Amino acid sequence: MAMLILTVGLQGAGKTTRARQLAAKLNALRLTPDEWMIPLFGESEADGKRDVLEGQLLKLALEALRLGNAVVLDFGCWSRNERYAIRHLVEEAGGSFELAYLPVDEATQRARVAHRQATAPYETFPMPEQELADARAFFEEPDDAELSNGQISDLPEGWRSWREWAADRWPSFGDDWRPPTRA
Template sequence: MTTLFLMVGLPGAGKTTRARQLADEHGALRLTPDDWMIPLFGEAESDGKRDVLEGRMLWLALEAVKLGTNVVVDYGCWSRDERSAIRWLVEAEDASFRMVYLPVDDETQRARIAHRWATTPEETFPMTEADILDGRAHFEEPDAAELGGGAAAGPPSGWAGWREWAASRWPSFA
């Protein structure tokens, strides 16, 4: 069965390293927004362009899954709603969804971010202490139900379905 692997975690957790391994192991298409944001815009968040890019990547990921190609989506997916929407969209295509959550402690995260900036600045973005703290404050850690692979929760109140929610979250997905 075709599988979409969703990388979940904070910056410095090792998501992209693990995403590369999974892509190699499973002959998967790897979609990492940072690989596109830097060459196209020179920054991580360029006036909402990251959301637009992620929406097209999600659309591409689902098209690839329909064609029988494994995919690794390396977004980080900090919110439970994002993860639930992607899970639902993948399963609606009769594909397998596998969440890969990589937790990281404060000290390791800061060390990895500093190392990445020192060794491969052309492949990453500078992160301030405020950026790190903001990320930790907004990250919704997956719970046991999510990690156990249960069915995706329903969409938030006011949304007809996950497809509509996703089109709002990632404007270019629709």
């Protein structure tokens, strides 16, 4: 069954745990950027490399859908536009889309992040309080319409397609992307 489940939520919400459960239940391909960032770069962001990696994982997810597979995409996707773009691309690829939103209150989030850092520091990144607060301020919580796969909002002004928007957000997703040349 060609379907993509996108896990959405803040750090410490339980996205990766839920993604693992869903992948096992559905015999799905699970794509989690953090599991690639640590071994490849040793850090979460690595000078924009996360966006490049996510673009490649998104391409892989869409190819798996075209082949009829289920995919669990564990991206977090804090903005509605990210979620709308992925949903549009999934539907364009002939797959069905489901959003798995995991809300988390501040106290639980801080406790989970601290526990993860204390028990498995090699699997996670340090997350200072300010980073968690900034993420919470930036996060656009899914509304009822989005959670029920209602109407996708209009494209942000200046964009001709969600595919074009996605190629800007995740640079390596675009067909004409080339790695930067070294000076």
